[in-house]
Amino acid sequence: MIRMTDVHKAFGANKVLRGANLTVPTGQSMVVIGGSGTGKSILIKCILGLVQPDSGTIEVDGQDVTRVPRDAFLARFGMLFQGGALFDSLPVWQNVAFRLLRGSLKRPRAEAREIAIEKLRRVGMGPDVADRLPAELSGGMQKRVSLARAICAEPEIIFFDEPTTGLDPIMAGVINDLIREIVTEMGATAITITHDMTSVRAIADQVAMLHGGQIRWTGPIADLDQSGDPYVDQFIHGRPTGPIETLR
Amino acid sequence: MIRLLAAIGAGVLGLLAGLGRLTLFAAETVSHAVRPPFYGREFLNALVQVGYFSLPVVGLTALFTGGALALQIYAGGARFSAEAVVPQIVAIGMVRELGPVLVGLMIAARVTSSIAAEIATMKVTEQLDALVTLSTNPMKYLTLPRVLAGLLVMPVLVGVGDIIGIYGGYLVGTRSLGFNAAAYLQNTADFLEPLDIISSLTKGAVFGVIATLMGCYYGMHSDRGAMGVGRATKGSVVAAAVLILAANFLLTNLFFTA
Numbered sequence: 001m002i003r004m005t006d007v008h009k010a011f012g013a014n015k016v017l018r019g020a021n022l023t024v025p026t027g028q029s030m031v032v033i034g035g036s037g038t039g040k041s042i043l044i045k046c047i048l049g050l051v052q053p054d055s056g057t058i059e060v061d062g063q064d065v066t067r068v069p070r071d072a073f074l075a076r077f078g079m080l081f082q083g084g085a086l087f088d089s090l091p092v093w094q095n096v097a098f099r100l101l102r103g104s105l106k107r108p109r110a111e112a113r114e115i116a117i118e119k120l121r122r123v124g125m126g127p128d129v130a131d132r133l134p135a136e137l138s139g140g141m142q143k144r145v146s147l148a149r150a151i152c153a154e155p156e157i158i159f160f161d162e163p164t165t166g167l168d169p170i171m172a173g174v175i176n177d178l179i180r181e182i183v184t185e186m187g188a189t190a191i192t193i194t195h196d197m198t199s200v201r202a203i204a205d206q207v208a209m210l211h212g213g214q215i216r217w218t219g220p221i222a223d224l225d226q227s228g229d230p231y232v233d234q235f236i237h238g239r240p241t242g243p244i245e246t247l248r
Numbered sequence: 249m250i251r252l253l254a255a256i257g258a259g260v261l262g263l264l265a266g267l268g269r270l271t272l273f274a275a276e277t278v279s280h281a282v283r284p285p286f287y288g289r290e291f292l293n294a295l296v297q298v299g300y301f302s303l304p305v306v307g308l309t310a311l312f313t314g315g316a317l318a319l320q321i322y323a324g325g326a327r328f329s330a331e332a333v334v335p336q337i338v339a340i341g342m343v344r345e346l347g348p349v350l351v352g353l354m355i356a357a358r359v360t361s362s363i364a365a366e367i368a369t370m371k372v373t374e375q376l377d378a379l380v381t382l383s384t385n386p387m388k389y390l391t392l393p394r395v396l397a398g399l400l401v402m403p404v405l406v407g408v409g410d411i412i413g414i415y416g417g418y419l420v421g422t423r424s425l426g427f428n429a430a431a432y433l434q435n436t437a438d439f440l441e442p443l444d445i446i447s448s449l450t451k452g453a454v455f456g457v458i459a460t461l462m463g464c465y466y467g468m469h470s471d472r473g474a475m476g477v478g479r480a481t482k483g484s485v486v487a488a489a490v491l492i493l494a495a496n497f498l499l500t501n502l503f504f505t506a
Contacts, residue, residue, distance in 0.1 A: 045377070048380070048381055049380075050377050050381070074380070074381060074382075077381060078381075079381045081374045082374070085375050086378075088369075088370075099383065102285065102287065103285060103383050
């Protein structure tokens with residue numbers, strides 16, 4: 001279980017998180033929604049230690065994330081970055097098997113390559129892409145490779161940061177389905193950051209809405225349309241008028 | 249008046265803070281050199297990128313500089329009938345000063361800029377964050393191999409530059425200025441001392457560390473966006489060039505006047 005309690009984070013005068021509280025039960029798929037620039041990505045970067053919160057506590061399975069050995073802690077996670085964040089200088093299979101080629105999970109290169117190709121197959125890509133460079137792939141293919149990298153070491157917890165941003169609706173649907181299938185078959189705990197409502201409905205067990213630096217509402221996906229929260233209603237229906245201020 | 253003093257004070261404080269950050273960055277790099285894991289493949293790749301691919305630019309720079317130096321010394325020496333010192337002055341000029349400094353500056357232009365742009369782009373595209381989530385320390389994976397490669401390969405490049413520079417002077421001396429080939433080489437060999445070569449290679453090692461460290465430092469501290477990458481690249485080359493020239497002065501002082 002992941003638990004964030006009263007987490008604050010500011011960048012200069014810009015207070016991004018103002019006491020965020022969030023609980024994600026083990027094995028559940030939590031989708032965090034909210035407008036652009038509301039700090040959704042900062043939320044998961046705080047959990048991973050990529051960004052240090054100013055105050056508050058973050059626990060994974062009851063352990064404070066600032067007090068656990070970093071390598072062992074990070075080995076439990078997989079992350080799909082918004083832009084893919086594939087390493088330009090490495091071929092696709094080495095990107096996917098990055099964790100298996102070095103560090104505590106190191107395997108022989110041939111075995112790591114085999115696992116990488118298997119994971120590529122899992123995300124719908126053939127072995128022919130294994131030796132290509134990321135720059136030779138389309139945006140959708142890069143997202144798939146990034147997804148294969150996120151699941152390669154079979155993590156217990158997976159974060160997806162805007163997994164469908166920049167993709168056409170069909171490719172976005174494919175990625176959504178893949179995420180749902182993979183999370184279910186791996187039994188992983190997942191947090192997905194998105195403002196794409198199609199993704200929310202495809203991926204989520206639970207939904208949380210971040211607004212004003214705080215989690216305004218959280219509940220099962222089945223309750224999303226009857227949340228009773230005017231902020232959630234405005235967001236999920238994409239209304240320009242409502243409590244969420246918009247610039248026109 | 250107070251405003252002027254405040255501006256000067258802020259500038260000095262900013263400079264000291266920058267020096268402090270750079271020192272901590274260098275210290276962290278060194279600390280990774282003695283703590284596993286080590287990334288041998290990245291180190292070999294850095295050796296090839298910094299060393300092997302720099303050979304053409306180093307060779308051409310040294311060749312033309314050695315040739316031009318021979319022409320200048322011959323023309324200048326002719327004013328007081330000292331044309332015969334061309335082999336000796338070309339050798340000492342290339343080995344003690346021009347070889348290390350020009351190779352250092354060419355590496356700052358070619359390698360520092362490339363490292364800074366690459367790492368800065370990795371930063372703005374979240375590749376550095378991705379490294380962390382994959383349990384890989386970016387300092388250990390990106391900075392240490394490059395700085396170690398700079399330390400080890402730059403003396404070799406400077407040595408190659410020295411030899412090619414002397415050869416450039418030899419070509420001009422024997423083909424254009426009428427020097428006897430055997431006598432030219434004999435004079436060159438007789439005049440150079442071990443300290444000249446030691447100082448040259450030491451300068452190379454120091455300049456290699458400066459060039460690669462500046463590329464990594466500015467890349468890691470890049471701002472977001474294309475402008476951030478551009479600023480990091482420009483800043484890294486300027487800082488590396490200035491530090492190389494300053495270090496050259498200090499090392500020359502240390503070797504030849506102490």
